[in-house]
Amino acid sequence: MKQTYNPLRRLHFYAAFFITPLLLTLSLTGIGYLFYTNVENNIYHDQFFSESQTKEHQSLDDAIKEIENVYKGYHIQKISIMDEPYNNRVTIGNDDGESRYIFLDKHNQRVANQNALYTYSNVMRSTHSSLMVGGTFVNYLVELAACWTIFMIGSGIYLTFKSNALKKSNHKTSFIKNRRLHAILGLIIAIPIFIIVLTGIPWSAFMGKQINQFADEHPKFGYTALMASPPQSEDNELPWATRNKEKPESKKDPHKNHHGGSSNVIGAEGQQSLESIISISEKEGISKPFSIVYPEDEKGVFTVSKGSNTGVTGLDVAPKEETTAYFDQYSGKNLGKVNYEDYGIIGKWFSYGIPLHEGHLFGTPNKIINLFVCLAFIGGIIYGFMSWMKRRKEGTFSAPKRINGHLSMSLLICLIVLGVLMPLFGASLIIVAIIEAILYRKNKKLSTK
Known part of the structure; x- marks a missing residue:
């Protein structure tokens, strides 16, 4: 017997169950990062806009020399020449990887300095991309969550229509209500979430490198x-x-x-x-x-x-x-x-895609749309969790039961294509297949006893 619905339901459930904590973290930090300019303009008002008590004007080059003398062991990394009313910013760093921002007023006098690691935007960005931990494993984990999110979007759409989850039922149990709300929110945000995830992948540790290599080897596309x-x-x-x-x-x-x-x-x-x-x-x-x-x-x-x-x-x-x-x-x-x-087309796409992902491509409306999508995504996760809790039998995990049978060819082809396009997803599918095979053999032995 060929199976499509049941394997997808099991994969969708396990993916949602195991990566939900990470998805909630990414959604909440994403919301925080959306408004980082608004937040920083207020909490760093003095650094960004105020003037030094020293009113004597000096050249920018003299200011750089002064910074080198004051901050021994640090070297100049870059100078950000800002438009009014912002103060210019000098970024300095040392051999230990520590960075600081030095703010200069219109007279090129030092106003304040910040530890770059602990600014609001950098904390939000670091938490969002690497959970403030960093390292290859964590970066791969975040990328894996993004890959499975793409899978859950596709499988969720299929399961919604296959199970008639949108259809109103006379049996208005809590499980059916929560499942329906979960399905509705999933459909509403399917395309926006897909775009947000897709535009975030260039920052990823594994696929990002593949994109980089492809663009480097194909100048027509990447330049x-x-x-x-x-x-x-x-x-x-x-x-x-x-x-x-x-x-x-x-x-x-x-x-x-x-x-x-x-x-x-x-x-x-x-x-x-x-x-x-x-x-x-x-x-x-x-x-x-x-x-x-x-x-x-x-x-x-x-x-x-x-x-x-x-x-x-x-x-x-x-x-x-x-x-x-x-x-x-x-x-x-x-x-x-x-x-x-x-x-090239890749460079142009991501020049638009990244600010769209970060919420500043077209100003406040971009932020509001991304905020709505993130909140709806969180809502969908909550309703999905609640529907599982209402269906769950006490003392059991209540995962969708495995129905013996072979995967349908269409499902197998889709999984292979996704696995090739998203190698980390493909690798994780192999692990899932091994686990499923072990469970199948275990259940088979139990049924023959």
């Missing part, structure tokens, strides 16, 4: 390599599609001793000042806000970028405004510029 997760290098505020782009080299004047080979190229002899790079950038049509990354070595370049998914309050721009420009550190010459129009 530039995509990063699988937010990088830990100096470039983590670059637009998605240009973070791995190989930077051009500055042409060093052989008749001048530019910095003599030292590893620190900030303020090297003959190097353009930050003020000059800002001025050149604006003449090139790069308006605030944007980020500047110093050259990595004596042959490196100044990298100036605008991104739609920086994760920094006040720094995000619309996807079509994304740009990354490279300037010779000695002459200030524009050595290359990559705009949104230059991206």
